[in-house]
Amino acid sequence: MEQQSKRERRQVFGLGAYVVAYVVVLVLLAIAYATSRSDLGDVRFTIGLVIALIQVLVVALMFMHLVLAKGSIPYFAAAVVVFIALLFSIPLVDLETRFPPTRPFENVHGPSPTLYPADSPD
């Protein structure tokens, strides 16, 4: 029983480490919120994605204990990342290499013509 308890204790961090991770995620959330209020154009989307990536890493490594995981679980988690990367990369490569006339109107020419304008007579 004592041995089992020791083994279980090796699967968690101290409370201080969790508090630091919590503060990091909340500070990053505040930065993302501030970014949404700024006028940074397309850069804010990139900043938001980078912040989300860091937050996800903190949650997965600390709160989900991926750093302490042993056996097949880290490989399993890595396999998930590979599959998600494949899921995204193949369609995105397709989209970015399409012949321009096959692209949707707005992707090539900017705002789409309004189908139902607010000032339409009907």
Place this chain on the structure above:
Amino acid sequence: MPDARRIVLPPSRGEIVPHYEEERTEAHALRLGMWAFIASELLMFSGMFLSFVYYRWAYPVTFASASRVMDIGHTSIAIALLVTGSLLLAFAELSSLRDRRKPTAVAIGITALLGLCVVAVELWGWFGHLERGLGPGRYFTSDELQGPGASLFFSLFYIFGGLHLLHVLIGAILLAWVASVAARGTWRRPRFIALQMMALYWNFTVIVGLVAYPLFYLS
């Protein structure tokens, strides 16, 4: 050959399930099973993220405009509550290891309440959007945005948000059950594993919320 004397049924009362020879094998199998479940859920949400990325590529101007008219405040509060739940569950795991029943049950119970608060706050935000005509599909009646991509943005928002809220709600209900079991003190050996399973699930909902945040609010 497992020692038959160690196998005491029923497993629900805290004993090892018969086909596991020792506790750590059972614990590892349970964790791996939970990770497999989370992996399948992540792949499902990834498909939805991918659909969002595709339509953002097709309607870059409209999607950028749509994300600017969104009320980001409610979701920011909801994510802060979800992350607070993660901290509380980590505290509950530590308390559980020290056999401190009451703090464990209280921390899990508060996390369940936070889950319900997340659902309430998000629904409040939804009603705000709907009042402004920012509904899905044919319920999109707003004059703030125009173009065929606008209603599509909000269809994705409500489908994705609804599925995420459903997961949070299920997590809150399960956590309430785990809290009641912890409070009664009727769990014994599997207490830590059960809590770890729930914490993994909760943190999965946090991850999904964190990834959705820049997509819908910072596009």
